[in-house]
Amino acid sequence: MGDIPKSIRIGGRQVKITIVEDLEEYGNFTEDTLTIQLKKTDAETMRVTLRHELMHAALSISGISFIERLPEEAIVRCFDNIFFPAWEKLCKP
Numbered sequence: 215m216g217d218i219p220k221s222i223r224i225g226g227r228q229v230k231i232t233i234v235e236d237l238e239e240y241g242n243f244t245e246d247t248l249t250i251q252l253k254k255t256d257a258e259t260m261r262v263t264l265r266h267e268l269m270h271a272a273l274s275i276s277g278i279s280f281i282e283r284l285p286e287e288a289i290v291r292c293f294d295n296i297f298f299p300a301w302e303k304l305c306k307p
């Protein structure tokens with residue numbers, strides 16, 4: 215993946231991506247403004263963080279994140295830590 219785009223269309227919505235110099239966390243997704251903020255850091259960390267926040271956006275836009283007591287962060291971290299590493303290993307030639 216090359217440069218971080220300015221926005222991504224997901225679930226029929228346009229999600230803005232802004233890069234913030236001194237963000238206190240690696241990233242966040244704000245449902246009200248459909249914005250992902252990414253901390254300015256190395257390219258790989260930003261790529262993985264964008265993927266993480268996009269999963270939050272997908273869960274939010276789809277309505278799944280509104281299920282009461284959904285362990286959303288745990289679900290997203292499962293994909294971060296278990297699913298994608300396995301998938302990427304599979305995709306490598």
Ligand SMILES: [Zn+2]
Pocket residue numbers: 266270287290
């Ligand atoms: Zn998260």
